[in-house]
Amino acid sequence: MTQALSGMRVIDATQILAGPYCTMVLGDMGADVIKVEKSPGGDDTRRMGPYTDGESHMFMMVNRNKRGISLNLKEEEDKKILYELVKTADVFIENFRPGVAAKLEIDYETLKELNPGIIYCSISGYGQTGPYRNKGGFDIMAQGLSGIMDMTGEKDGKPVKVGIAIHDIAAAQTAIQSVLTAYIHKLKSGEGQYIDVSLVDSALAWTVWEAAAYFGEGQLPKRNGTAHRAAAPYQGYATRDGFILIGAANQKLWEKFCLYVVDQPQWLEDERYSTNSLRNEHALQLEVDIENVLRTQSSAHWLVLLEENGIPSGPIYSYDQTMNDQHIQEREMILEYEHPQFGTLKTLGFPAKYSQTPAKLSKPAPRLGEHNEEIRAELGL
Template identity: 65%
Template sequence: MKALHKMKIVDVTQVMAGPYCTMVLGDLGAEVIKVEKYPKGDDTRDMGPYVNGESYCYMMINRNKKGIRLNLKKEQGKEILLKLVETADVFVENFRPGVTKKLGIDYDTLRKINPGLIYCSISGYGQTGPYSHKGGFDIMAQGMSGIMSMTGEKDGGPCKVGIAIHDIAASMTAVYNILAAYIHKLETGQGQYIDVSLVESGLAWTIWEAAAYFGAGEVPQRTGTRHRVSAPYQGIKTKDGYVLVGAANQRTWENFCKLVVNKPEWIEDPRFVTNQDRQKHVDELEKLIEEIFVNETTEYWVTKMEQAGVPGGPILTYDQTLNNEHILSRNMVEEVEHPVAGTIKMLGIPAKLSGTPGTIHRPAPTLGQHTEEVLKELNFSGEEIARLKKDEVI
């Protein structure tokens, strides 16, 4: 039995922030019915690469869902959606604020049909506030949250984080708040509205940076691979690349000095006595470590640090990560059979639950794959389904 086997979700989201949220809930056993717009479906279907005409981006983020294609601009299409909502626990959307009201599928409308409905909206800036009307993608959220201004090399310009960090942050913020609302519903029968924004979800992760600003008035600057409050905690150049050093506390620092670089005198050096001292003189410290590290390979220093009990590791390229023995042993790359694309690989499930583990039990749907199946469950006849097809409702 899966943890969320009783949860039913109607998902009208697209691209990443919404679909990642419902994918995670589907991994944990929720029944997810993904409603795609008519006629072309989720915008992600237009993103390559493709396998037998199916978008790999779409398949990666829409597993464990049933898929239907529905024309919400037609009254009959909206009526079908409302029938789905009648028995749903959760409704997730990521339209720009105001669009659901125009379509007649906003929270106030849907809760009249289903008072126990948990309705989650994911948007760039949230449903209220002076920026709520703006469309917001991940890159705008990175700029708005300050994260882009503090990412990159010290002497360089602002950098986008390599992944869609705000999209995923919003997804996970939506997931844990949906679960909290679901627990409340199980206890009381009451639904509620959840307002999630990309900007705030990423901003909530800037813990050390907020501490620096609120506590000392410091505006975080770009630090490259360096940590803001610990040193040495960064990438250091080696003979053949870079290695990460994580001497984040006094014990590991002293082990690093004595057992890794053979410089016990650094422990008493007034520039490096405390973590605060080391942080203050991090430029000098980095230079001294690098003068030693460039004489040996990354693998040499990783082994040396492991032996000394100092956290350290390589900076892998993404292909190295996906072929790494540890990653593979933890089932973070799984194979799935897709009805059109065939055998495809995708990322596995990161949390390993002992009693109710998540599973990949269904590949991403082809466009409209389960429309007839879902309509039959709603008691539509074959004749009615044929007429809806003819009228371009489904």
């Protein structure tokens, strides 16, 4: 089957996570992605473990479906190769600190002279404008600035970071959608353009519920563990062997829960628990009471009872449980592939399932400089 982005060429001068994740997705959907790595050394991720025979799993995870060329952009000859590549491309993506691309003479002003239709996307920590533009961009600092870290954590605890690098991923997502949008514009008009994406802006734009409450009524999103801010029980609880989620947010579900799941009919007589708003007010005591019962049995035991009684619920999986879950596997979220040197490896699957233009795993991540000769030959050099 054809792929939706076949015919799109992307020159990827990014490293670490945000940029490479963006270009990986473009490659998954069929774009010809050429990753330009600095020589010597390559992508900094190449020096992040774990490794197989010296090759980084972090690197391999986010650089599948790309070819690789290594260039020293401080040398004229290598810079010329980059320029020749840019002339053949639809998209150029970089994640240097603002100003560095200009020093290297690979900024938008320079590249659009070579290829007026180029779509040039810059990814940085804080963006190309504003007072913080020259600060180094780290996911953790962006989580702090956006307010997302402050709203994540236990009720009486400290702020905690989101378990994944949410701002890096958000910048990748924003870059993907803006590059695709600009490509649609280019297909219709022939015109290229410049796109400025930052880590901070990208996840901040996701705080829509929080912004609505704040702009509408000045409410601040508080840390609240796993708990819903307005309903109880609606959160995670400890069992004998882990944690599960229970969402018995209305009176009918609460009654079923007391009678048929935990067998505590006396809770229905308890005044503190008589309405959703009182249960929410006494959520901490309710948590203690519920966990005292739940700790007598396994998560699996309770999840079956909850399911049988139609109460929204689910496990809080550790990551290995996720990876071994039947549903996750049937959704093809774990792919196996053959690496020419390292044998069978695993990678994550594709979240969007297309009927006509499915994403596919065409090639493993390149070794450093693996396609140097192939790409030079294609350029006639």
